[in-house]
Amino acid sequence: MPLEQLRALQGERLREAVERAYKAGGFFYRRMRDHGVSPSDVTSVDDVRALPTFRKEDLRANEAEYPPIGDYRVVGLSGSVRLATSSGTTGRPTVTVWTDHDLNIDYEIAARRYWREGVRPGHVIANAHPGYLNGGQSQVAGAAEKMGCLPISIGPPEDEALVERALRTIENIPIDHWHTLPAGAARIREVAERIGWSGRMPEVAAVTPMRQYSAISAGLECIGTLGGTCSPENYRGAHVAEDYAIVEAVDDVTGEPVPDGQRGKFLCTSLGRDNPMLRFDLNEVIRLDRSPCPCGETHVRAFWEGRMQDVVTVQGKWIMPIDVWSEMDESQEFAVVRTADEQDSLEVRVENPAGGLLERLQERTGVPVTVTAVEVGSLPRAAYKANRVVDERP
Ligand SMILES: [Zn+2]
Known part of the structure; x- marks a missing residue:
């Protein structure tokens, strides 16, 4: 869509979302009222900046104050067709409900991503996203089904015996794609190799560091894919599916947008939904690129850099695990050590460090680096989302 048309569509959908959320009289109404903003202050896409931001802990507090699921939605339990929780890697999971309309928006956005990755109707997809109450598994499976694919949901590789049993069960089914996160893919490959599995394993590409730039999520509670x-x-x-979202990268202190190409705090506003989310501060770091893409798509490109909690500030610079990982072998285990709120050098622990790593890290980050070799197997392995930062502040 031409940019001018896209911005007009976003503005129209933002106005609609703000009005819906305000009229509902709950969480978003109170925050706007306390912030001195009313729907009439929001007329174009840029006016999103007039709205107050909120964090996941605000949703958590709201759910506790207005049980059972909070009052931050326009449509609640009655009128919804699915309930699931987020992964809970950063605290107690929040509850997410979807109307049929919102679920189909999620499927459409996910389908765009899958199609770009080569998924086509008729393909078989091994899905290792978390299940049970967590929504990852059902969202991935639902989008795949909507595309006419066959998802096989084996669950996350939390338990080696379960992974082994699942791999044995699907050994003779031709798998076209694996859907899993890098840490999970590495774990599945470890088990598959140990048991001499003959099926198609998650690709090596699935565990390369730079893969984290290939997709972006605004959280299950906002827009999963x-x-x-x-x-x-x-x-x-x-x-980014800009027809369904407004994405911002802002300065952590001033809240002002950072220039394209610079790391900023990730804010997302969902558009077109029954249950809008207005300026969700994901507590994560992104970089945006609005330059024309060779593929011809006009929608902004976002680079997911990591979580705010994984930022290690060295001589005023935000260093993220991706900066270290991208200079190493894909399967190498490492940890970044945070020694102070602002430290003078970057400290990295690595199992089996390769020669020249120190120089490459210094070159990439532009700060002094210390590399310490540690025993193989001594750093923690993750089942789902890798934790690469060790906090050793006094
Ligand atoms: Zn492109």
């Missing part, structure tokens, strides 16, 4: 890359090999970032 927000975008995907048009070219996994070129690390062009993930095209």
